[in-house]
Amino acid sequence: MDRVMYNNIFIPLTPTEISVVKLLIKRKFLSKEEIIHYIESKFGKTYTKQYIVVIVHRIREKIRLCTGRELIDSKYGGGYKLKY
Numbered sequence: 362m363d364r365v366m367y368n369n370i371f372i373p374l375t376p377t378e379i380s381v382v383k384l385l386i387k388r389k390f391l392s393k394e395e396i397i398h399y400i401e402s403k404f405g406k407t408y409t410k411q412y413i414v415v416i417v418h419r420i421r422e423k424i425r426l427c428t429g430r431e432l433i434d435s436k437y438g439g440g441y442k443l444k445y
Contacts (some may be wrong), residue, residue: 372427385443392440
C-alpha cells in the first residue's frame with residue numbers, strides 16, 4: 362500500500378496525489394506538462410493543466426492540515442517543487 366508520511370504523520374492522499382508527490386520527491390522541479398505526461402502514462406487518462414492545479418492544491422491543503430506546513434512551492438506558469 363502506498364502512503365505518504367511526514368515526521369511520522371500519515372497524510373491521506375489519493376493514488377493520483379501520491380503519484381504526484383512521489384514524482385516531486387524524485388525531481389527537483391516539475392512543470393505541469395511533466396506531471397501531466399507522467400500521470401497520463403500511469404493511469405491511462407487524459408489530464409489538463411487546470412486539473413494539475415487542482416490536484417496540487419488538494420495535496421497542499423492535505424499536507425497543511427496534517428502537518429501545519431507548506432511543503433510545495435510553485436513558480437507562476439512554470440511548475441512545482443518541494444520545500445525541504
